[in-house]
Amino acid sequence: MRKSDIKAVMQIEKASYPVPWSIGVMRDCIKSGYHCVVLKQEKKVVGFGILMTALDESHLLNMCIDKSYQGNGLGRKLLSYLENMCIYNQARTFLLEVRVSSPVAQSLYKSFGFKQIGIRKNYYKCLIGREDAIVMKKIVG
Ligand SMILES: CC(C)(COP(=O)(O)OP(=O)(O)OC[C@H]1O[C@@H](n2cnc3c(N)ncnc32)[C@H](O)[C@@H]1OP(=O)(O)O)[C@@H](O)C(=O)NCCC(=O)NCCS
Numbered sequence: 001m002r003k004s005d006i007k008a009v010m011q012i013e014k015a016s017y018p019v020p021w022s023i024g025v026m027r028d029c030i031k032s033g034y035h036c037v038v039l040k041q042e043k044k045v046v047g048f049g050i051l052m053t054a055l056d057e058s059h060l061l062n063m064c065i066d067k068s069y070q071g072n073g074l075g076r077k078l079l080s081y082l083e084n085m086c087i088y089n090q091a092r093t094f095l096l097e098v099r100v101s102s103p104v105a106q107s108l109y110k111s112f113g114f115k116q117i118g119i120r121k122n123y124y125k126c127l128i129g130r131e132d133a134i135v136m137k138k139i140v141g
Contacts, residue, residue: 001036001048003027008045009038016064019125034061035085039078047074049082056141058086060096063105075108083112083140092141097133099124106134114138 001009006026013020029050030036039047047065051058060082065075086094097120098105114136123133 001030001038001050003030005038005045005048006030009048012045012048012064012066013062015067018127021062029061035082035089037078037081037085039065039074041069047078049078051082051085053086053089053091056090056092058082058089058091058094058140060094070104075105076111079108079112083138086140090141092139094138094140096136097123098136100132100134109136112138 006023009026010020010023013026029052032052035049035051035053037049037051038045039049045066046069047063049063050061052061053059063075063078063082065078083094094114096109096114098109100119115138116134117137118135120133120135122130124131
């Protein structure tokens with residue numbers, strides 16, 4: 001992900017979540033040196049993922065596929081790439097949070113071998129109130 005991709009990334013982010021990340025958070029992820037990747041089709045940004053690695057642990061902070069490109073295996077491709085990044089960075093543990101209201105994402109992660117290890121209460125901000133996150137983990141190393 002380059003600075004020039006952020007506009008397209010933010011469009012996908014805003015269409016994906018009722019309370020999206022701000023552009024500042026997105027820029028900070030790049031500045032902080034997180035692994036920020038975009039998935040492109042014919043030069044168009046159709047998805048992105050953000051991975052933070054510290055020592056032997058990688059944490060998936062965000063991952064989205066443009067709504068009009070969903071259901072075609074791109075999410076699976078992107079997650080596979082991010083998992084390879086974990087392995088490349090010698091992380092042993094791949095961690096993520098997923099909304100309790102996101103069965104599609106949960107099904108994707110389960111099919112990759114992620115297992116639920118806990119719940120973070122009121123983790124996500126919603127338009128009204130907050131939503132719990134399921135914490136999932138996979139040993140990759
Ligand atoms: C989660 C997300 C990234 C999946 O991307 P995608 O490109 O649609 O996913 P794929 O086409 O690669 O499908 C991967 C798996 O997701 C699940 N899935 C996809 N569409 C589904 C649907 N309509 N219903 C149920 N499960 C579905 C299936 O397990 C599927 O695997 P399969 O095709 O082998 O059955 C995408 O839906 C998205 O961006 N959602 C909004 C943002 C979000 O919730 N991100 C996750 C943050 S934790």
